[in-house]
Amino acid sequence: MGFLFGSTDKSDKPKVIFSYRGHLTARQYDDLFFLIESKILEFVPKKSLQRKIQVIIIELLQNVRQNMEVNLKARVDGFAFLDFLIVKKGKTIEIMCGNLALPIEVQTAVKRIEIVNRLTKEQLVQAYREILGNGKFTARGGAGLGIYDVKRKSGQNIQYQVKPTKNQETLFLKLLVTVSIK
Amino acid sequence: MKDFYVASTNKTPEIKFQAKRGELIIAGRSVPENSTQFYRPVYQWLDHYIHRPAHKTTLKVNLEYFNTSSSKCLVDIFRKLEQVQAIGRLVQIVWHYEKDDEDMLESGEDFQEIIKVPIHMKAVKG
Numbered sequence: 589m590g591f592l593f594g595s596t597d598k599s600d601k602p603k604v605i606f607s608y609r610g611h612l613t614a615r616q617y618d619d620l621f622f623l624i625e626s627k628i629l630e631f632v633p634k635k636s637l638q639r640k641i642q643v644i645i646i647e648l649l650q651n652v653r654q655n656m657e658v659n660l661k662a663r664v665d666g667f668a669f670l671d672f673l674i675v676k677k678g679k680t681i682e683i684m685c686g687n688l689a690l691p692i693e694v695q696t697a698v699k700r701i702e703i704v705n706r707l708t709k710e711q712l713v714q715a716y717r718e719i720l721g722n723g724k725f726t727a728r729g730g731a732g733l734g735i736y737d738v739k740r741k742s743g744q745n746i747q748y749q750v751k752p753t754k755n756q757e758t759l760f761l762k763l764l765v766t767v768s769i770k
Numbered sequence: 771m772k773d774f775y776v777a778s779t780n781k782t783p784e785i786k787f788q789a790k791r792g793e794l795i796i797a798g799r800s801v802p803e804n805s806t807q808f809y810r811p812v813y814q815w816l817d818h819y820i821h822r823p824a825h826k827t828t829l830k831v832n833l834e835y836f837n838t839s840s841s842k843c844l845v846d847i848f849r850k851l852e853q854v855q856a857i858g859r860l861v862q863i864v865w866h867y868e869k870d871d872e873d874m875l876e877s878g879e880d881f882q883e884i885i886k887v888p889i890h891m892k893a894v895k896g
Contacts, residue, residue, distance in 0.1 A: 614803070621780075621781070621801075622780070634870070635868070635870075635871075635896055636872070636896070639834060639835045639871065640873055642835060643835050643836075643837065643873070646801050646837050647837060647838060650803060650837060650839075654803075713876075717880050717883050717884055720841060720842065720845060720880055720884060721845060721883075723842075723845070723846070723849075725806060725842060729805065729807075729839060730838070730839055731837075731838035731841060731842045732838075733841065733842075734838050736838075740876075741873055
């Protein structure tokens with residue numbers, strides 16, 4: 589388990605590359621996109637890895653924008669609508685994307701993550717290609733492939749945590765993606 | 771038939787379709803939030819092109835990276851080219867990827883698996 593979820597491994601001092609807590613309007617998404625890109629270029633040396641990480645981040649943020657109710661309050665019970673963090677730790681980049689969401693949205697997301705995490709590499713490619721070729725978009729214009737792509741590009745299972753808030757209408761869903769930059 | 775051109779932005783690719791020459795190019799990045807909205811005019815142009823295609827059509831795809839919703843739009847574009855191929859015209863897709871970019875290579879292979887038009891993989895220097 590990585591640093592962001594409370595590992596006690598202190599062998600490589602983690603460095604926060606980027607952090608953001610706030611809402612995620614279209615304007616804020618645009619600003620984040622450009623800020624994060626500049627940080628990735630600064631901290632990740634290889635172009636193909638820069639692109640890999642950039643795409644993973646885009647999928648995570650667009651997943652929030654497209655699959656979650658974005659008209660929630662900016663903060664609930666100490667949780668920001670979006671809590672986004674990128675940390676470099678040795679030869680890995682850890683990306684934490686947490687957001688407030690309705691329980692039904694969290695349920696759907698968790699179900700999908702668990703399905704994707706159970707897939708072997710070959711099964712993942714097969715499932716990805718089936719969805720890619722099915723000609724269907726989600727109701728909000730997504731491909732239904734984001735989580736599949738994140739696991740495929742990172743080569744790792746997606747870790748997640750669900751935290752309750754005092755406001756019982758929302759939960760906080762936190763995803764962690766680890767990418768090797770060797 | 772008029773050619774089609776859209777300049778690139780930081781999130782969307784350059785699209786340059788030349789009807790008479792049958793040369794179609796998509797180049798840059800493709801990560802719009804609403805990919806279907808961005809690609810709708812492209813579909814519309816292709817819907818006309820299908821009826822009067824060049825003898826040979828080559829689509830060159832040279833993308834740095836793209837989001838998953840763009841990948842589905844690319845499938846839709848490639849399927850329109852399948853229609854051109856179905857009427858007996860020559861069609862090919864050239865998928866450019868940088869030599870050390872395995873993700874882009876794999877993406878091209880994904881499309882090869884599901885699209886009937888030949889997709890040629892072309893490694894380019896990064």
